[in-house]
Amino acid sequence: MTTTGIGAEVLERLHAILGEDDAVLTGRSSRFNRARVPAPFPVHRWEEFIPDVVVLPRTAEQVSQIVKLANEYKIPVVPRAGGTGLADGAVPMKGGIVVDIKRMDQIKEIDLVNNTVTVGPGINMQTLNRSLKKHGVIYPDDPASYACALVGGRIGTSGLSLLGARYGHTRDLVISFEIVTPTGEIIEVGDGGGRKIRKSSTGYHLKHLFMGHQGTLGIVTEATLELVPRAEAEFAAFFLFEDYETAYQTFSVIAKSGLATLGGVMMFDPEKVEYLRRDDEAYIIQPDWVKAVCAASLFGTKAEVEVGAQKVMELGRSLGGRYIGDEIAAGDWAARHDRYANPLHGRDKDGKVVPMSWHCEDAAIPYSEVPEVLRKWHEIAQRYVERYDIFDDWGAFQYTNGAHKPWGDVLVEIDMGLWEDRMDEESWQAFVSLKREIAQVAIDHGGSMSSCHGATRAGDAELVPTEMGASWEVMKTIKRALDPHNIMNPGKQSLDEAYEEVAP
Amino acid sequence: MSNTHEHDEATPPTTVDLGTPQILGEVEQAFVEKWHENATGCFSSGHKFCREVCPVTQVTRNENHTPTAFHANVIALEKGHLTVEDVADDYVHCTQCGGCEVRCPNTLMVGDFYRARTETVKVVRAMRAMLVDKGLDREGWKVWNRLTNELKNEPVLGVEGDQPNGQAQVRDWAEGLDIPIGGDTIMFVDCEAAYYRTSIPRATAQILQLAGYEFGLMNEQWCCGGPAAEMGYVEQSMRFARHNVDDWRKSGVKRIIAIEPHDYVHFTEDYPAYFGDDFDFEVVQIIDLVAELIRDGRLKLTKPIDRVVTYHDPCRLNKRKGIHEAPREILRAIPGLTFKDVDRVTQWSYCSGGGGGLPIEKPEITAEISRRRLEKAAELEVDTLVSACVWSERPLTAAGDEAGIDVKDIIELVAESAGIEIGGRTRP
Numbered sequence: 050m051t052t053t054g055i056g057a058e059v060l061e062r063l064h065a066i067l068g069e070d071d072a073v074l075t076g077r078s079s080r081f082n083r084a085r086v087p088a089p090f091p092v093h094r095w096e097e098f099i100p101d102v103v104v105l106p107r108t109a110e111q112v113s114q115i116v117k118l119a120n121e122y123k124i125p126v127v128p129r130a131g132g133t134g135l136a137d138g139a140v141p142m143k144g145g146i147v148v149d150i151k152r153m154d155q156i157k158e159i160d161l162v163n164n165t166v167t168v169g170p171g172i173n174m175q176t177l178n179r180s181l182k183k184h185g186v187i188y189p190d191d192p193a194s195y196a197c198a199l200v201g202g203r204i205g206t207s208g209l210s211l212l213g214a215r216y217g218h219t220r221d222l223v224i225s226f227e228i229v230t231p232t233g234e235i236i237e238v239g240d241g242g243g244r245k246i247r248k249s250s251t252g253y254h255l256k257h258l259f260m261g262h263q264g265t266l267g268i269v270t271e272a273t274l275e276l277v278p279r280a281e282a283e284f285a286a287f288f289l290f291e292d293y294e295t296a297y298q299t300f301s302v303i304a305k306s307g308l309a310t311l312g313g314v315m316m317f318d319p320e321k322v323e324y325l326r327r328d329d330e331a332y333i334i335q336p337d338w339v340k341a342v343c344a345a346s347l348f349g350t351k352a353e354v355e356v357g358a359q360k361v362m363e364l365g366r367s368l369g370g371r372y373i374g375d376e377i378a379a380g381d382w383a384a385r386h387d388r389y390a391n392p393l394h395g396r397d398k399d400g401k402v403v404p405m406s407w408h409c410e411d412a413a414i415p416y417s418e419v420p421e422v423l424r425k426w427h428e429i430a431q432r433y434v435e436r437y438d439i440f441d442d443w444g445a446f447q448y449t450n451g452a453h454k455p456w457g458d459v460l461v462e463i464d465m466g467l468w469e470d471r472m473d474e475e476s477w478q479a480f481v482s483l484k485r486e487i488a489q490v491a492i493d494h495g496g497s498m499s500s501c502h503g504a505t506r507a508g509d510a511e512l513v514p515t516e517m518g519a520s521w522e523v524m525k526t527i528k529r530a531l532d533p534h535n536i537m538n539p540g541k542q543s544l545d546e547a548y549e550e551v552a553p
Numbered sequence: 554m555s556n557t558h559e560h561d562e563a564t565p566p567t568t569v570d571l572g573t574p575q576i577l578g579e580v581e582q583a584f585v586e587k588w589h590e591n592a593t594g595c596f597s598s599g600h601k602f603c604r605e606v607c608p609v610t611q612v613t614r615n616e617n618h619t620p621t622a623f624h625a626n627v628i629a630l631e632k633g634h635l636t637v638e639d640v641a642d643d644y645v646h647c648t649q650c651g652g653c654e655v656r657c658p659n660t661l662m663v664g665d666f667y668r669a670r671t672e673t674v675k676v677v678r679a680m681r682a683m684l685v686d687k688g689l690d691r692e693g694w695k696v697w698n699r700l701t702n703e704l705k706n707e708p709v710l711g712v713e714g715d716q717p718n719g720q721a722q723v724r725d726w727a728e729g730l731d732i733p734i735g736g737d738t739i740m741f742v743d744c745e746a747a748y749y750r751t752s753i754p755r756a757t758a759q760i761l762q763l764a765g766y767e768f769g770l771m772n773e774q775w776c777c778g779g780p781a782a783e784m785g786y787v788e789q790s791m792r793f794a795r796h797n798v799d800d801w802r803k804s805g806v807k808r809i810i811a812i813e814p815h816d817y818v819h820f821t822e823d824y825p826a827y828f829g830d831d832f833d834f835e836v837v838q839i840i841d842l843v844a845e846l847i848r849d850g851r852l853k854l855t856k857p858i859d860r861v862v863t864y865h866d867p868c869r870l871n872k873r874k875g876i877h878e879a880p881r882e883i884l885r886a887i888p889g890l891t892f893k894d895v896d897r898v899t900q901w902s903y904c905s906g907g908g909g910g911l912p913i914e915k916p917e918i919t920a921e922i923s924r925r926r927l928e929k930a931a932e933l934e935v936d937t938l939v940s941a942c943v944w945s946e947r948p949l950t951a952a953g954d955e956a957g958i959d960v961k962d963i964i965e966l967v968a969e970s971a972g973i974e975i976g977g978r979t980r981p
Contacts, residue, residue: 077639087599151614197601406597
């Protein structure tokens with residue numbers, strides 16, 4: 050894997066397809082800069098994840114021809130949008146062609162009659178919403194990476210929106226899209242019918258199949274998205290608790306309130322509060338008695354939100370929670386995107402401040418199982434912290450998981466600091482094994498190891514067959530049927546297994 | 554523009570061995586040691602909030618040109634995966650606007666507390682300095698800085714043939730204005746203003762004269778040296794700075810009025826870095842000064858200006874130096890003006906593309922950045938885009954001609970409203 054496997058002939062044909070001098074990149078910096086994503090990375094093995102060539106297409110037709118060429122030569126193809134994912138979806142495992150779709154960033158149509166916007170997959174949500182502002186509408190897909198994630202990557206990962214309880218997540222907000230299949234066909238998938246149809250009973254629901262596949266089933270080249278009226282009013286309240294248990298019950302009370310304007314309910318566990326107190330300079334320190342935080346947000350018309358806010362204040366305090374105050378509440382809510390990038394440092398075993406990368410697990414867990422899962426997770430984390438001096442437990446937070454249905458399962462994230470600078474092969478393997486243990490707990494408790502990032506990387510990928518159970522066979526059959534040569538993002542989610550079995 | 558060192562992307566890389574890291578030379582070693590921690594702050598979080606505000610990346614959509622890559626390359630150099638030559642062309646793609654630095658969550662969330670700021674502009678400059686050191690500097694920049702060295706001013710009227718922009722013409726813009734040489738306070742006139750858009754220094758001088766604010770000009774004004782520093786020609790930049798400081802000392806100057814944001818950055822950041830405590834001059838930005846003169850009633854704006862305008866926050870004022878209130882105060886004080894404002898944070902992602910030597914090496918990218926800036930202005934249905942940076946005004950004016958929107962300098966509008974016949978020219 051240290052030398053490129055692509056010859057002059059393929060490069061020549063790529064140049065012919067792309068037709069622009071700067072759209073086929075083989076320089077070293079072009080390739081090294083498309084080997085990783087923000088997730089912890091085995092820096093000592095950087096060169097293993099280098100693509101052979103990077104292409105920057107502008108049209109679906111070009112993407113289709115690239116994929117067909119890759120099939121002809123059996124070259125791996127890895128789609129890359131923002132490269133901001135946390136599960137290595139865009140990391141090339143076997144070299145090949147990285148199809149970087151950032152140049153497909155046009156707004157093609159704003160339809161204010163049918164409330165849709167049609168875009169290229171390379172556009173960012175914040176950029177899109179700036180253009181939509183004057184029309185009084187918004188595309189409300191709001192991950193922590195709102196300022197940098199691109200629509201194509203959101204579809205590829207089937208991401209979670211922090212406003213999902215109110216507006217839905219990516220899969221609810223993307224009405225339909227155009228995708229180039231692993232064999233190079235350009236198809237349109239939705240719920241059925243035309244690209245602006247939100248509900249249909251005709252045929253299979255292919256939209257869901259071609260979403261969240263982490264680039265293993267094709268490359269999105271255009272998407273038609275939901276336009277929602279811009280909320281007239283927004284409200285966020287944070288409540289402080291002396292213990293986890295009461296905060297956890299309050300989380301549920303608010304989530305089950307039936308408030309239709311609820312954007313989401315969130316909470317920090319005691320380890321998270323402790324971490325914020327210890328190492329997050331921007332966090333406004335709360336008194337020592339504070340061990341857990343629960344927060345809720347509302348979006349809607351002024352009339353709805355005013356009444357809803359009263360209800361949230363009442364429920365938030367109903368079990369003894371104390372309101373944090375208007376100023377901090379508004380500030381903490383507004384910082385929801387930037388805070389995700391913040392934890393830059395943690396502590397070694399002696400309490401010394403060291404620069405650390407951020408790793409987070411993103412399991413979906415039934416509400417009833419959350420306390421036990423968290424207990425086990427922190428126990429696992431502690432074991433690794435003690436054994437390897439490159440980890441730090443940064444606590445966990447919870448978020449309502451279901452689109453429009455905040456009352457059941459919960460997105461539970463445990464954040465870990467990882468001292469990347471000190472990482473060697475042994476500690477990298479320890480990290481992978483830590484991930485695997487954490488994922489296994491999620492599965493054991495009837496959860497899913499990934500609510501939003503994807504089960505694509507080492508540690509998770511091996512457990513995909515376990516989590517899928519008997520349907521794993523169906524998944525492999527689909528993959529084989531759609532991608533006969535295993536060229537689409539090979540090496541991910543254990544899907545290479547689909548090909549081992551058919552060998553004669 | 555020919556470029557001898559650009560790596561050839563068309564060459565098949567079949568023989569490249571990615572598995573054997575290179576050994577670092579002394580210069581690279583010093584570079585990675587200096588920037589390791591700063592780069593790690595980005596590399597280890599790597600969230601790329603900067604990408605969508607970066608004016609160059611908005612146009613090229615190439616990850617090589619992102620601030621994130623500029624930091625990742627430091628780590629890759631350190632590990633021996635990349636060489637300076639591998640990344641030379643990448644670091645040309647930057648206007649040094651500083652948008653990435655203010656948008657960086659590390660700056661936003663931690664900066665207030667530790668005054669920490671992710672440094673990207675300095676990394677780009679340090680890398681460019683390394684390119685010069687190694688003879689890998691770009692052809693266009695080489696010519697530009699050679700001519701600057703010969704003329705003592707930038708060849709803003711063109712790099713070919715004899716152009717009237719040397720020392721002999723450095724004060725031509727001031728014809729008929731009767732400005733003394735020397736004094737407590739001098740007005741430093743940027744090369745682009747002195748030779749290209751002479752309406753700006755003329756407007757500035759006459760405003761100050763009208764307000765009874767005393768100032769003079771330098772004996773022998775050389776280029777401030779800022780552009781050379783931005784393109785990596787550090788020795789030249791320091792030599793020019795030394796000349797200017799000596800000239801100020803000779804006339805007993807205490808205060809410098811910077812009429813241009815790039816100079817202001819250079820005088821307040823680079824000169825103190827070059828001279829340490831010896832640099833004891835007060836540096837005043839013209840926008841702050843004019844706002845104060847209006848506020849104090851020393852400058853009366855009486856002539857209505859019948860224009861519908863929006864304001865372009867020059868990157869070096871807004872993103873680099875946090876000056877965004879004063880220009881708005883000035884615009885609101887001009888009678889007759891309809892001012893459609895776009896807030897300064899939204900403008901973190903706006904730029905003209907005119908800075909950091911980009912127009913010399915990549916004029917097509919500069920032009921596209923300016924075209925997009927005018928597109929934003931056009932959405933507001935204005936007839937005029939007002940800037941406060943002469944370097945932005947050339948590419949913006951070209952884009953404005955296409956969009957049917959005038960580009961004016963804020964000082965030109967002030968002078969007009971104060972009843973001054975400016976004279977000079979806004980284009981050759």
